[in-house]
Amino acid sequence: MSPIVARRANGTARIMSATVRCNGGRWHVSFTVEVERAERTPDRPQSVVGVDVGIKYLAMLSTGELVPNPRHLVAAQQRMRALGRTLSRKTGPDRRTGLRPSKRWERAAARLGRAHARVAHLRRDGLHKLTTRLARKHGTVVVEDLNVTGMLRNRRLARHIADAGFSEIRRQLAYKTSWNGGRLLVADRWYPSSKTCSGCGAVKAKLALHEREFTCEVCGLVIDRDRNASLNLAALAAEFDTAGSGPVAARGADRKTRVRGQVAVKREPGTATAGQTGTVLPQGRTIDRVLTKAH
Template sequence: MKLHEHPTKLLAALAEGSARIMSATIRFERGRWFVSFTVEQSLPELTPARPDAAIGVDLGIKTLATISEGPPVENPRHYIQAQQKLARLSRRVSRRRGPDRRSGQAASKRWQRANAQRNRVHHHVADQRRDAIHKLTTRLASTYATVVVEDLNVTGMMSNRRLARHVADAGFGEFRRQLEYKAERFGSRVIVADRWFPSSKTCSGCGAVKAKLLLSERDYVCKTCDLIMDRDANAARNLVALAVAASSAETLNGRRADQKTRVTGQVAEKRQPGTASAPQARTPSPEGAGV
């Protein structure tokens, strides 16, 4: 079953009459049956544990999430860890007599058993990845009133053959999906930074913006204020600064806390008094995913 909470909670709500099932969708995938429910339910109004706190989250491959406060969340790399086992099972499947649509040949029972074993490993990896993301997104949405993330170009990253497998294993799209619906549930807000916002190139100390930052540079070194720190931690601090800017722009005008917000502002570049800032070139930041 595909549910946003434990099945026992749904059963209790159905028994109390506070929820009703509107529809159910059944599908067969990789040898397993799934059912997804659409439920109409009255939920209590929740508030985050820290209603005045904001946090910036910089997603990456080596480190799944670097947050503006607290230790980074390591990427468990479930698929990478299961690669050898999957390769061994795939070789076993290829040695069996599989189905052939052209000749109408049916798969042998040995092929079906071997393929089912491989599918179980794929499901286990997907379940592990989803569980890790669930724990992280629940902690963020239930603790902080505002969570700021980047608008990552996941499709473009997947087109890179060297990164595609690692991007898929990290689950950036699933992270964003879970965070947004949980923010509504807990009464928090998700701010999505503009895709062109140079979070990694901007100094979180003085606001100076680097013209170029190589992927191999894992530490951010500011030549203006001499700040030296991890590049992903620096990006997370710049993201949380957007929450402050967004709150100032809204001036507490009664906007609902669970709304999703897109911010396109830039952090100002440090310059000498009386001089105009140079226009920022709108080029995508390849280091946005914290590779």
């Protein structure tokens, strides 16, 4: 038993189960423990940060910080292709004839498996460090409800989207904000964070993916589109806080904007409390309260 598990089990936690698995040639043991978690408070309880994830940069924060995208899969792609070609030249298993793989095939498969495991471990380590830092520092974190499954249908970007781990960022933030006494707010999937001007609130009808700068035709604001989106996400927190005490001045558009069959005119957000995940409603719909417990 590791010293960390032994220290936890010594009167402070109860081990419920243990799972043993082999990944990339290494054996891992995962313990499920029941422990009383002490109440914690973020370093800046009143701080609000909007997180806009992307491919060029892993995350753009409303504070102006750029989190670079390490692209672990792209960096290891050349080596993994070479290992895959080496594996294909070996005598592998054949279920139809019952042929067993050769020793060289097994060694080549193990090397390829270790390469894939290394990429997964690097990605997981980077995402955990990012989400832990955000959850411990800021009292409120605002993210988008992205349709990752639909985004993966883009053949040109699917590999980069999967390598970034958009869904994993949101999943980790959901429970880490709860652990640290903060809250996670999730903007609705149809909220036009990139099309909305963070200065005046006007909404563009169209904004192509290749347009990396947002130019407002109403107030003349010129800003990076990802930075603009993160500022709009951070601004949603104020509407969450006031949604339960009467009508909220929705950040809508001066003109109607078609968004996949919906009219983005006005948006009345829901409310959320600490330790829970709120959902901002799509524009053109109104509800008093929408709460989803963080898992």
